[in-house]
């Protein structure tokens with residue numbers, strides 16, 4: 001497919017890459033906006049195809065045999081995600097969880113050891129801790145903020161470390177450059193779920209990670225109307241994932257969802273900037289409110305890792321967690337009376353969301369923590385937090401909703 005524009009004379013800025021990086025004219029019509037290509041199959045000539053020396057098929061070198069591996073619309077999204085993350089290539093999946101599955105089942109086999117953050121997105125945490133051991137994979141959960149703990153947990157068979165920064169739901173950060181030094185020195189793959197940060201805040205590959213994952217369902221699509229996921233990184237790693245997960249998992253992203261997600265990428269930078277600016281105002285309001293005991297937001301000086309946030313995040317993001325004395329009552333009032341917030345799970349949409357995450361519930365369903373890990377969890381979340389995902393509304397309206405719910 002032809003490129004849209006001649007090569008720029010110097011590298012494009014990240015915000016420009018969100019609009020232009022990886023985007024191509026339609027080769028037939030020269031349409032400049034992406035089309036939705038619905039065909040499942042594409043014609044080819046016998047003998048077409050490319051295999052690298054180790055026998056791994058580059059399934060994108062034969063466009064576009066079967067939509068289970070890739071399709072023109074999904075491929076555009078993959079190239080745009082690769083451009084945004086500074087990766088050689090990306091592999092898109094039907095959801096963020098499918099991207100994690102694709103990565104785990106590509107790089108881990110029986111007898112291997114995985115280290116995963118003791119706290120991260122519940123679905124992926126449970127996948128790692130409840131399912132992978134059934135396949136003979138050893139799994140350790142470590143607080144990745146403490147690099148000495150990481151070094152101590154590494155075994156001769158450790159193949160992969162899975163980090164999430166900021167992590168769900170604590171908004172705790174991992175020093176990715178420092179962690180990458182540890183993994184590089186030992187030949188361990190470092191994968192970072194950057195869903196909460198987005199490429200607007202952090203580019204994990206530039207900090208030394210090998211793979212970056214996204215739930216595209218969240219900020220990157222940004223409109224709450226399409227599930228998607230992707231994993232991006234070096235060409236050989238992505239090829240390996242595609243040739244296993246693309247062929248065998250059956251978790252291909254649909255062309256329609258790829259198109260919606262690309263529509264979201266067009267406005268990713270201004271959305272993240274506006275939502276971060278609003279979140280900063282909401283966080284400052286909460287911090288000053290007498291009914292609020294703790295606010296965790298990477299942009300607040302009181303965040304336990306504020307210095308790291310300033311170093312590693314270009315914007316502090318749109319997520320806030322906070323503690324109050326009676327979180328259930330406040331959650332009830334928000335669910336019933338809020339004029340703007342919707343009471344719902346998920347994050348990263350254009351409309352603001354709030355949900356109560358009780359520590360006891362998450363300890364029962366998902367996280368098994370050592371006493372030290374539990375103490376750290378409670379430092380961020382106490383007995384439970386209200387999680388806000390700030391959208392694009394006027395922040396004053398959001399503050400008014402919160403003020404009403406916090407004032408008995």
Ligand SMILES: Cc1ncc(COP(=O)(O)O)c(C=O)c1O
Pocket residue numbers: 095096097098121123124164168193195196214215216217227228229346
């Ligand atoms: C950090 C993070 N990673 C991955 C996922 C999974 O994404 P999906 O819902 O697209 O499967 C989520 C979902 O909430 C998440 O918060």
